[in-house]
Amino acid sequence: MKQNKYDDPNFFAAYEQMPRSVKGLEGAGEWHIVKELIGDLKDRNVLDLGCGFGWHCRYARAQQARSVTGVDISKKMIERAREMTNDPAISYIRVSIEDIDFSNNQFDIVFSSLAFHYIQSFQTICEKVYECLVPGGSFVFSVEHPIFTSRNEQDWYYDDQGNRMHWPVDHYQSEGVRETNFLNESVTKYHRTISTYMNDLISSGFLIKAVKESVPADDMLEDPEMKDETRRPMFLMIAAEKT
Structure with missing residues (x-):
């Protein structure tokens, strides 16, 4: 089932207040890593899957991409x-x-930021991306890390005083639907293991070039809200090449 929460007025209103919505790429804790994976965009034809407000599309053009196509299911986002x-x-x-x-x-x-964990079949996406890429073309994407998506709760374990004790991981090998809460709304996500992300790429013909796990940039660690982001990776990022 294709999910489009962002056209819900309440959900969209909450989303547009998030730091990454207000500040753009500089408000995204993983951007300093993703930017390196994307590499040189000069004279490239770029596709952004789940483009949202178009931040990555405009970045690509600022880096002298020849053309950029942004795709999103949400009318409000587009x-x-x-x-x-x-x-x-x-x-x-x-x-x-x-x-x-x-x-x-x-x-x-082809690039995608934090979209594929909302999609049931990553394998199908890999096959479609492979076909529309030129030989030697790059596929770079980020998703919520599988240790983040493994449980429905997707939250820390707290002590009696409300302090964060640890990030629990459970049912990691049980892939599939996770009904969770995001921006105070019920959202359907799809949990898959790191190995599934990698093997789906390989079976589709891709050569994996880099695998990264998020840690905020040094300047963002000065923000108290980011202080626990070094305790577990929230995002997984992979760069692959069409062989």
């Missing part, structure tokens, strides 16, 4: 991205990631 963009080389398409249908060898790089 509208906001268009409002924030004044560049004819960037186009936004409202379609679910599961339903993308681009030409073979159309893009030099």
